[in-house]
Amino acid sequence: MSWDRPDPFTIDLVVGGEDIDGLGHANNAVYVTWLERCAWRHSQSLGLDLVEYRRLDRAMAVVRHEIDYLSSAYEGQELVMGTWIVESDQRLKMDRCFQLVRPQDGTTLLRARTTFVCIELSSGRPKRMPAEFVEGYGRALLPA
Secondary structure, X not given: OOOOOOOOEEEEEEOOHHHEOOOOOEOHHHHHHHHHHHHHHHHHHOOOOHHHHHHHOEEEEEEEEEEEEOOOOOOOOEEEEEEEEEXXXXXXXXXXXXXXXXXXXXXXXXXXXXXXXXXXXOOOOEOOOOHHXXXXXXXXXXXX
């Protein structure tokens, strides 16, 4: 596959009947769900799961999505979503990029960038990343 950046974390997806809208293709909102699923599975693979979030009283919350919908996905199609952590101030903010590819023909269906802010779970307010976030997410941060 032709990825925009090296060594993405990837998940496999299959477009289900419930993903299809009245126009006969995957609904735009479903793509956002796939972004969240990919980001979350990547976080889990880095050792930052819900248990760890609760223990640390911290979470990475979405504050902005930028999505370019480039082509449609249809029921039954197999897709691969890749993600990279492309920027982090290692205090509050972190950005991920995403690419959704249809392996059957190599078409990129979506490119996206999501900005996250570290919050304190107990208050919902922005709070500095704990060392575990700096280290865990830092391992996956692409070099500048």
